[in-house]
């Protein structure tokens with residue numbers, strides 16, 4: 010029997026309202042309340058003095074590029090980046106090549122996931138080929154093991170098709186995750202539409218394009234009862250729409266990315282393509298509204314939208330560079346900086362957004378240190394300052410705006426099912 014004894018850390022388990030110095034024990038892959046004296050003698054020990062010990066982080070929004078673009082990331086390297094960032098459970102998006110719109114591709118992903126160092130769950134497409142024209146086979150996707158449906162990267166434009174999608178998804182007990190973007194408002198757009206896009210002479214993506222789809226999804230959810238989750242909310246108005254909908258009891262949820270709470274379009278002054286993403290960075294007022302949404306529960310979780318791209322693709326004119334940045338290895342320190350140090354969130358609230366609440370949205374077996382739950386743990390030093398070097402990270406790609414910057418808060422060890430998979434900067 011494999012035994013693990015994590016000693017003397019600040020144990021934070023928001024699901025149990027636990028925040029106290031103590032020990033955590035794992036036996037045979039699951040948390041247990043204690044070990045017998047004989048077991049303690051045999052157990053592997055991790056010294057957690059001075060560290061925070063929390064459930065392994067959960068990210069319901071990553072892109073691992075397998076199959077099809079494995080020069081950017083594979084499930085194996087993406088999972089290593091996750092482990093290095095303290096994540097033990099991740100949900101990968103289906104916009105691979107080919108897209109995961111059929112059981113065969115999902116099986117391929119699930120097979121690669123078996124060998125990964127963290128738990129990787131697949132999603133399936135809402136529509137065939139993510140073309141937004143006809144539904145993908147939701148029933149066989151569910152049988153193949155997807156945990157949600159999404160056309161992330163794209164947004165189903167037809168309201169009629171989206172209505173049928175959420176009604177089918179509900180029959181199969183699957184949540185629809187939506188990338189909210191009205192395409193008719195964003196043709197050729199590469200950044201937020203506003204004073205900054207005018208100054209830089211770049212085509213703007215107005216927040217109205219997100220707000221319209223968020224409103225559409227709220228209406229469809231209210232009408233059908235189906236759960237719709239809004240991915241990477243970037244606009245103040247979208248936060249307010251969600252707040253009102255939740256007050257009315259509509260079954261909608263939302264997520265925020267670390268980059269949308271840390272950065273604004275003001276950072277684009279030198280056309281750095283590592284600040285180009287979709288939805289784009291917006292204004293300070295939007296950034297503040299997203300933080301307020303996380304504070305009052307309007308937004309339910311943090312999702313990184315980890316989106317690896319090769320250097321030669323990002324190293325182009327701003328207009329032509331692909332959207333997206335990597336985020337798994339920097340998410341925790343960025344959230345600690347923005348939410349805890351700058352906005353006075355309590356540490357357990359931030360951990361809650363990155364563990365229990367993310368897991369609950371998709372009913373994943375993760376996000377708590379409770380006895381009987383899978384023994385997944387993140388150990389981090391909330392106060393250690395270090396310099397993030399994306400070229401030395403575990404992701405295959407390096408497209409991070411935090412490359413070369415000092416970050417505070419560092420993951421020291423990551424445990425999956427009682428097994429130490431990352432420790433002191435190395436994958437075990």
Ligand SMILES: [Zn+2]
Nearest residue numbers: 161162188287
């Ligand atoms: Zn997206």
Ligand SMILES: [Zn+2]
Nearest residue numbers: 102161162314
């Ligand atoms: Zn995405």
